[in-house]
Amino acid sequence: MDRTRALQQAGEPAGGGFPDPYAVIRALRDRWKAIVAIAAAVVLVTAGYAFTATPVYTAAAKIILDASIRQPFEDANSATRLSNDPFAVDSQIAVISSASVLRPVVEAQGLVDDPEFGDGGGGGLLKTLLGGLLGSPVPGPQEQEERITNSVRALGKALSVSRQGATYVINIAVNSQSPSKSVHLANAIAQGYLAEQQRSARERADRLSEQVDERLISLRERLRETEQRVQQFKAENQLQSTAEGTLLVGQELDGLNTQLVEARSALATADASYREIQRYLQRQVDPTALGDVVSNPRITQLLEQYANAVRAEASLSTDLLPSHPTLQRAKAQVQRISSLIRDELRAVGEAKKVERDVAQERVANLARQIDSLRTNSDASEEQLITLRELETEAAATRTVYENVLGRAKELGDLEQVTVPLARIISPAEPPEGPSWPKKKILLVLAGVLGLMLGTGLVVSAEVWRQVRAEFGPKLRAGAPPVPVPQSQPQAQSAREVSGLPVIGVLPAIDGLKPRHLDQLDLKSSARLAYRILATDDISGLPAPAANFETAVSGLNTRLLAGHREGENMAILCVAPHLGEGLSLAAFSLALGAAAEGLNVLLVDANARDKGLTRLLDDSASLRTLTYSERIVSNRLFDLSFLSLVSGAPKHRPPELSEGQLEELGEIAKGYDLMFVDAGTIEDARSLEPVSALCDRVLVALGGPQDVHSRLSTLDPALRAVAGTSPICVVQTRVA
Incomplete structure (x- = not known):
């Protein structure tokens, strides 16, 4: 893995590539006045508009x-129309903004002749002069309608209707040049x-x-026709109805059926009594076994x-002999009463027989009548079905007619009483100030936009400069390299300036010409130096980067002139002021030298x-460690570092004790070369x-100033x- 990839894996920004964000930041810092000027110009233009609009x-x-x-007359248990419709409020907002609401306002307020919402009777200087000479023409119906439509449209543009949150409150706002008119x-x-x-x-x-009235008329005619057809059908088929609405034949049949049931019940009762009496007479049973079969006072x-x-007989039989006269008289008395009961039962049995025969005849007559009526009823069954339909x-x-009639009466009452669904809860009041232009907000926004515009212009210019620097040499392929201007100071190894040798020049590897030398960033510049010296990768870098490696090599050669192999050397690096490029x-x-x-x-x-x-050792404070323990070997730059x-x-x-000086001297003996960044000459x-440990002093002078003076x-x-x-002297940051 080469050094460039190691640098990327370490998470350190390489810097100096294309595009270079550090160069963009420096450009923004250098041209902040131009950005502020652009923002001020935008603010001034906005202020001019805000105070003249x-x-x-x-x-x-x-x-x-x-x-x-x-x-009125709505069901109290059902949901209201507004609560049942999720778009009710939006619909009402559309109604408020519609011409059906705005047109009456335009006509009532006379907005057709208003200069803000209508033509105001105006039309320019020429129309005014012609109107004064020829008189104002009376607008025709079509022209008047067009003027009203234009005024409605203008009022609609000035109107803003909105819902207040998720409530049922609607805001009606009107914009106007006059607070009272709004x-x-x-x-x-x-x-x-x-x-x-x-x-x-x-x-x-x-x-x-x-x-509803039209519907009532048609229902009334239809009801009359249906009732007439019912009556006509009854008359044609000789069907008579009772007061309850049923047919007379059916009522008669129901009555005969009831009578037949009663007659059969009476027949059963009479037959049962007659049969019981006959069993008693035939079996010669005791009279007390009759029970309640015969309800006759005499028999009772x-x-x-x-x-x-x-x-009495039973009581006497316990005291007297069977042949005793008193007991004989008691037995005779029992026989006599039993004979009377039998005689009476025979008479009752004859009566029950007659009663049973009469009941049988009545049942038979009723059955015949029912059969006759049922025959007639079956014959008119089809007419009865048609009649029912x-x-x-x-x-x-x-039923429909009565319902519609009742609804028509409710609607008639509702026309007289209508409860409005909306009401005004806050009438409009005169505004405290204009809603437009909002001067403070406009000026703040203008300032922000001006800063953004200025920043964008500066960034665009810097990116364009980097594009030209990056792709310009490639477009000019084959052209000879740009020579260093003769006005630049050259390495003067043999020439003395005030007795001090200038051994070389370090070019500005970022290719910029900053107004202030301390505006260059050491971290990004160090990354560029590493890329040039340790990786030999200068693709995409500005033109001075090509001469940087040569300049460093030449400086080290001159610094180590006379250095023998195996000996160590220490160089103290100082500068007149900060920002000379010493570090x-x-x-x-x-x-x-490490490379x-x-x-x-x-x-x-x-x-x-x-x-x-x-840059090289950003760990915590090392004051508690010795110098030997503080030394770190940077894995990217292949050199040792001591802070x-x-x-x-x-x-x-830093104030070094004698022990620390001795330790530093011993440490220096372990290296071929030691560079000490001592800061300014005063420090x-x-x-x-x-300084006593160092073999040579190197002075860094930044920029192409007059070295002699x-x-x-x-x-x-x-x-x-x-x-x-x-x-010896080295000039740094020479563009």
Whole structure:
């Protein structure tokens, strides 16, 4: 796996590719004034519109649709029309916005001649002059209708009808240039809607009443015809009805059947009594065995006497001998009464026989009468079926007629009493201020849109620049490489500037020319340096990237001039000020030396920046560890790194004890080359013990400024830092 893939797997942004987001961010930071200017221009244009536009006022009236209202004569147990219809409120909103409600408002308020909602009698200067000379023509019916339609359409555009949440409350809002006019129109539309409800309810009741009346007339004629057919059929077939509506033949047959049942019952009773009496007379049984068969007063009296005589005989037989005269008289008395009972029973038996014969004759007569009537009834069965069909049809017609008649009476009463389903709960009131234009909101939105527009323009320009930088060389394939301008400072290994040698130039690898040198990002630049020096992949990078590797190699060659194999060397890197590209130069030189096979240690002693520490070792504070324990080997950059400022106070150079200096010296002996980022020259003067460990001092000067004048000013301070160590200069960030 090559180094580029290792960099991607580590999750670090490579930077410097196409498109380069870091370059876009820098462009936004550099051109923030242009973005603000564009936003200010948009705000000014919007403010001009907001303060010159004609204000619009909105007034709203609220009405409620009462879902609990029932019309008179409606069923109290059934659901109301509003509660049963899920689209009832939406339907009423459409009604309020319809021409049936708006047209009466237009006509009543005279909006046809209103300048805002109608033509206002105007039509331009020419029409006004012609009207003054020739007189105003009276509009015809068609033209007047068109004017009314246009006014209704204009009022509909100014009207806004909405439902308040999920309630039955409807807001009726009207926009107008006059606050009082918006109030009048909103209230007029609300009143017009209520009037339209009453009118539509009356029209609906009238139409329904007319339809019911027409239906009643047809039902009345049909009922008369069916009843006439029933009477005509009875007369033709000689069928007579009773008061209960049944046929007379059927009633007679029912009466005879009842009489026949009664006669047969009487016959059975008489026959049973006669047979019982005959059994008594034939068997010579005791008279007390008759029971209740014979209900005759005389026999009842004789039976009582017989019972007394039998008891007297029984009582005497216990005390007297059978031959005793008294007992003989008692027995004779019993025999005499029993003979009387038999005689009386014979007379009753004759009477029962006569009664049985009469009952038999009556049953026979009734049976003959029933057979005769049944014969006549069977003969007219078909006429009876037809009659029943005619009577059923007549009864059904009468039922429908009575129901419709009752409904017609209810509708007649309903025309007089109609309860409105809606009412006004909040009439429109004069608005406190115009609803449009909303100056504050417009200005805030204008500012946001202006910032977005300016940002978009800057981003587009930067992306276009990157596109040209990326694809321009490919389009110019075969052309010779662009030479470095002669005005750029060149490496001057042999030339002395104020006694200090300039050993080389590091180009700006991001290809930008920032206004402020400290605006370049060390992290993205370090990734670009790694990509150039360690992976040899410069595809898609700006033109200066091609010379960067050569420049680093040349600088390391000059720095290590006279270095013997097996010896170690320490280089102290300083800069006059922050933002000179010192940290990037130290990192690039260390990385280039490591790429050539040297064992390199990079030390961060720059307390003001700490950029290398954030880049190479972003772990927690290392103050509790020794320097040897702090050393980390970066798996991406193939070099060792030691931070002397991790966990130390910012803007204060690290203070090293004698033990730490000795430890740092021992550590330096274990590496071929050690680069120390000491920060500014002023801070490096506080690191004099560290400077004593270094063999050479490297000064980074950023940009193509006048090197002679700057070094002339810095020469005394550099001599104080370097002591007897040689000093060399490198120019950084040269575009």
